[in-house]
Amino acid sequence: MQQQRHETGSERDGGAFLQLRSLPPALRPLVRAYLLGYASAVAPRLLTLILQHLSRRRTKNKKTLPADVDERTFVESVVHVLRTGLAPQRFPTFCAALVGGSTLLQVATGLGDTPRLRNPPEKAGLTRVLVRLARWLASFVAAWFSLRLLQSKQGLPRRDSASAAAAQADRDAASRKKFAGRTLDLTLFAATQAVDVIVGELWSEHRGRRTAAQKWTKGEQFISRMIDPLAFVASCGPIMWAWFYSPESLPRGYNKWITSAAHVDLRLIEALRRFRSGELRYTQETGQAPLLGAMCKDYGLPYQLGDPVKVVPFPCGIVHMGRGPSCEYHAWRRFWLSWRWAMYTYLPLALALQLRKPTRKSPLLALLSASRSSAFLATFITLFYYGVCLGRTRLGPHLIGKDVPCRQRIDSGLCVSTGCFLCGWSVLIETASRRKDMALFVAPRAMATLLPRRYAADKQWRETLAFAASTAVVFTCALENPRRVRGMMGGILGLTMRN
Template structure:
């Protein structure tokens, strides 16, 4: 089974670069993990620098740096990125300690267990040794990453970073910089455990010829349901508590949404009670100014005169039809997404180019763009369903009911619908996407920081989760699903 797994891992049968035949087998996982960690940490930053440099060279703005100074600044930035990636408290060293420790400690621990627990068989000793080796390596590697001094990462929200700065000035010490990594490991561990239990349940039911269509349906829908629940949580957080999301993630969602932020602010104020229908609370200028910008009557934005404010405002001047607005949203979002997905799809096809590569790249990019466009369309149309199409018929049309709808029910409808766009993707993509968004959804439910003396809890969760995933990757690699399974299959082989 493991040999079959290795044959399917990208790069497993590639050149000698990652096979490292010149190194002793015991050291290959450690070095391979360091190289992959270094590439993943440095390559995106280098790509960003290159794109920024090319953009500056093409611009005709007179305020740009002189050519000679720009080249020198670019070179210094590249050297800085390459050098900081080599620091011992960075991600590459973390990867090397995590993987290297998990593999190198196995044999010593197995010998110790053999002396202490003489009644255990070789298989049980190896399994316990692997679990303990991964536990120790994960604990040490995470502590190494956490030991780097400094404020929260740049992708933390501005409010979190500002509070951290005030706490640092006051002498307080807080932790939480590695929360996203810990939640990612915990999600993978839960997926491994639940998947193994479900697999055994299925084997028993199949052997007894009691496996039902309902259970088969659950097997197919577990990933889509995970994605739907996770995306709903993330979108709710983006709407009402954006500081719970990393700032980069928050900006990307806002960019993809193409929404007037005054509309978002109005719905937030409706939820907080600052904006109340049929009551004068001084909120007319917010949506009133928006109405003027989109050629709509100013009075439509006054919550005292118009209850509720028309969906024309939600459509941002594209007419009263919710269905037309949904279709136009789909088209604009699909076109916007193609600018991102098509170059990536073409680049992936260059690995093994054929005559059909351009067509395959176009189909792949179109499908991914359709997913994103449907996600955005479902969210907006869900808001319209809640506000005008369905919500008033279920909740009521009185002023308090309208207030209740715009205080969260309409946004909740959009949050519930948007994730179902994942059904457009293939089963393998649904799995990867579910595993990608689940830890981000969990992060919105937890504080971004914790007291430094409570950091041992995070370390324990991370270590136990990694021990589960790594042990499973060595004993039953097919059980570790998604991209992580492929990476571990490539990294941990001798």
């Protein structure tokens, strides 16, 4: 009976499919990592193919298909996706080499018998340090060679070039000089996890000492609760700034998602970018009136309101995109429309999660969870837009000035920076566990805005070194103190690395 209960608990944690009881224990982490990597790489592409196939079937008699649509049949496309996922230089092989290489090296060095070292007395002192160092080295070697395997795949990193001329320039430059950077996002993710592990461990030890001495203060407790929200706020600022002024520094898909969530007229963003570059200046004729002038006509506003020579500054009614002059009413409308848009995404996900253990309260719990997440996203968008209005009209002119140079300065970046600072505080709407996951999600993307997306290939060893060292820290901690690896990565490693 005890054995049956143990197996049931294991199946609940990881599923019977990933138990792999028929394989030797040393090989189970490798196979699990490959299966999970394959599923994560192939499933999103298959879902996209299915949705596109259904869309084509609905519109096949309406002559709305683009001329350059793929001629391959749906079945051929599915087979192609499944086959490419099996290539040796793809993500599934990388996962298997990383996790399997680390565990097999530890087995080869005699560490396989002690997969988790939790302060046993016989492993104290120098022996404990040596065991930890050996595990770190095994993970370092596996991480180094697995990333090199992934980097060996030919191809340039994706960029957000808007024209064929820019893409051709990339190809011409690549022909003259080799570039790297395809795996940068993966490296930054590993570095973020490693920093979180180290800082979390140091803070835990500090809290333990202070609590034992009965000196743990309310201020320190407040800091503990606010670390994740502050990390989220500090990350969202650079991300939103980059989305406005240097979108090429963000991952392509992430930049596209922000744009779709913002529901903004791109002419408005272009105008603020031209203010930033000095191309658009108040009281000076630089030929920029048609940009916002045409936008005004589309939203039922007088054309001259978009002329920077005649109107200083251009009114917030343009920012509101036809929703009236009131900044507060626009903020409320933004919240409602964004909440409704987010519910279409979050509600199906929340219902799907409740299906794991359905109860009578599952529909209500799913609705509450989806509403909360939608409120977070709606508040994020609302705070950003209202922050722009605060900087332009409500607060900025009273602090900086109302003359033409001050108005130019506000619209050249101060209004956007206000929105960038405010939007991240919406994370306080979410639960503490969600704040943790969200902080770990956005932190690597914020770091990416500070680094070039491409760099010379002869410097690639630096990225590989950073990835290997960071991954070794995370893996070592996952073996010794699994709870210290927070977020989704902690759950994945806990599922994958157990024998």
